Amino acid sequence: MKRLLVFVLAGFALSAAAQPFSKTYLMSFHVCDASCMGFQDHITQLAESNDGLNWTLVPNFPAYSASVPDIITRGNKAYIFSPGKVRRYDNGTGQWDATPQNVSIIDSVSAQASYVDPSAIIDSSGNIVLFFLNATGITGDPAGCSNYPCTKYFDSATEIPGSDGTQFVKNSGHRISVTLTQSPQTGSDPDIFFDGTKYVLYVSQGPSTLAASCSSLHGTYSVFPNLPAGVLVQNIGGIPCGHYDASSNQYWTFVHSNVGNSVEIRRAAHSDFNTQLTSFTTVISGPVIGEPASTKTESPGFCVNTLLTAIHEQAVSQLPPAFPNPGDEQVTVNFGRNISKGVLSLYDQHGKLLRQNPVSGNEAIILKNDLAAGLYFIQLQTGQYLLCGKLAFR
Incomplete structure (x- = not known):
């Protein structure tokens, strides 16, 4: 199993x-x-x-x-x-x-x-x-x-x-x-x-x-x-x-x-x-x-299905830890793999979608800009996989 x-x-x-x-x-x-x-x-x-x-x-x-x-x-x-x-x-x-x-x-x-x-x-x-x-x-x-x-x-x-x-x-x-x-x-x-x-x-x-x-x-x-x-x-x-x-x-x-x-x-x-x-x-x-x-x-x-809370591991995985975490002006999100094309989404603690951007390669930088200090959730959708994680800004 x-x-x-x-x-x-x-x-x-x-x-x-x-x-x-x-x-x-x-x-x-x-x-x-x-x-x-x-x-x-x-x-x-x-x-x-x-x-x-x-x-x-x-x-x-x-x-x-x-x-x-x-x-x-x-x-x-x-x-x-x-x-x-x-x-x-x-x-x-x-x-x-x-x-x-x-x-x-x-x-x-x-x-x-x-x-x-x-x-x-x-x-x-x-x-x-x-x-x-x-x-x-x-x-x-x-x-x-x-x-x-x-x-x-x-x-x-x-x-x-x-x-x-x-x-x-x-x-x-x-x-x-x-x-x-x-x-x-x-x-x-x-x-x-x-x-x-x-x-x-x-x-x-x-x-x-x-x-x-x-x-x-x-x-x-x-x-x-x-x-x-x-x-x-x-x-x-x-x-x-x-x-x-x-x-x-x-x-x-x-x-x-x-x-x-x-x-x-x-x-x-x-x-x-x-x-x-x-x-x-x-x-x-x-x-x-x-x-x-x-x-x-x-x-x-x-x-x-972004409501997933318990499914097979090959469908949903954790993203590697972001760095630095918490960050001051920016945080680097490491995908843990090289992807040709995906979509990176940033959510607040209430599930509101704040940003959504196309990405490729093995990492992406999230700028703080107008984000308040606090905890955020990230989701990388590559089609076959949903990769999820969290990050924080000071």
């Missing part, structure tokens, strides 16, 4: 007994059985994995009625967003919200924005940011057009501090717009992630997936120029989510695809966005989660 490593992350010590998550990655998705008539019958489920390929359901997860879910973790909480709702898990109490909570987005003049298909990311200030399809003023299916052609606008909104994922303010401008020219074209289900140097945004176009990028989170996203019309997946998978695995320098693109009479979640690993993806591997299906083959598994949402 492999030895377990127990550590403290972001300033709180937790028992493994209170923690249902034990693996490196989490995936939210919804299921729809053979009698399912539409989104009103969708049931949200949660799975976990150590390699992104082999998934199992999270034990004792309270599956509930919700569609197109996306998951994110921050500090000692997990958040599953669906249109207009969020359900939160508190690692301190070991409890989920009894029922999903309402989520509102207001614009610059405090008017309510209508939205669907939220995708979550944590910004450099520790706030949750939602990317979404703006449905304000739209009647009927927000993904399609009442009259073609029409344009779909995908926007972002930043969490109001203290609202714990329930209130957001729309950021100015649009992140990307997609023009639909003829029926049955659609545009929906954005997914946002960071690869250490740029933000990558996916947009679903029915059974296809569009890919774009931007150097800033709230900038204007441009499709990858080497992809035909920016289409990464053509007619074999939509409703996407993505992740960058720094240890292998590979992107993981998840889509759901029609397979026979059902729908499965599939993954492709690729090194760039220069060619369309044509080869996918099924990772979640009805039989994988113990359901009939006719059960549809749809709409994946992915995140790295």
Whole structure:
């Protein structure tokens, strides 16, 4: 039996007994059985994995009625967003919200924005940011057009501090717009992630997936120029989510695809966005989660599990001691190995993300700058590994 490593992350010590998550990655998705008539019958489920390929359901997860879910973790909480709702898990109490909570987005003049298909990311200030399809003023299916052609606008909104994922303010401008020219074209289900140097945004176009990028989170996203019309997946998978695995320098693109009479979640690993993806591997299906083959598994949402408190040692390790520790003006973080690409995150004692920077090599320097004297927690994500440690400034 492999030895377990127990550590403290972001300033709180937790028992493994209170923690249902034990693996490196989490995936939210919804299921729809053979009698399912539409989104009103969708049931949200949660799975976990150590390699992104082999998934199992999270034990004792309270599956509930919700569609197109996306998951994110921050500090000692997990958040599953669906249109207009969020359900939160508190690692301190070991409890989920009894029922999903309402989520509102207001614009610059405090008017309510209508939205669907939220995708979550944590910004450099520790706030949750939602990317979404703006449905304000739209009647009927927000993904399609009442009259073609029409344009779909995908926007972002930043969490109001203290609202714990329930209130957001729309950021100015649009992140990307997609023009639909003829029926049955659609545009929906954005997914946002960071690869250490740029933000990558996916947009679903029915059974296809569009890919774009931007150097800033709230900038204007441009499709990858080497992809035909920016289409990464053509007619074999939509409703996407993505992740960058720094240890292998590979992107993981998840889509759901029609397979026979059902729908499965599939993954492709690729090194760039220069060619369309044509080869996918099924990772979640009805039989994988113990359901009939006719059960549809749809709409994946992915995140790295930063709530880990006790897992296999090869997945989570301690960083070597920082030096000097405590430091006055700067501290050198030794990675204990040479890495080609990773992301180094700095958290305060309450789990708030303070800084997040791409790194490579075998060490990085953290400057005190505006940081107060005190204890901080660091996490190096290389994809295959989560390396954690702590440091202090005087």
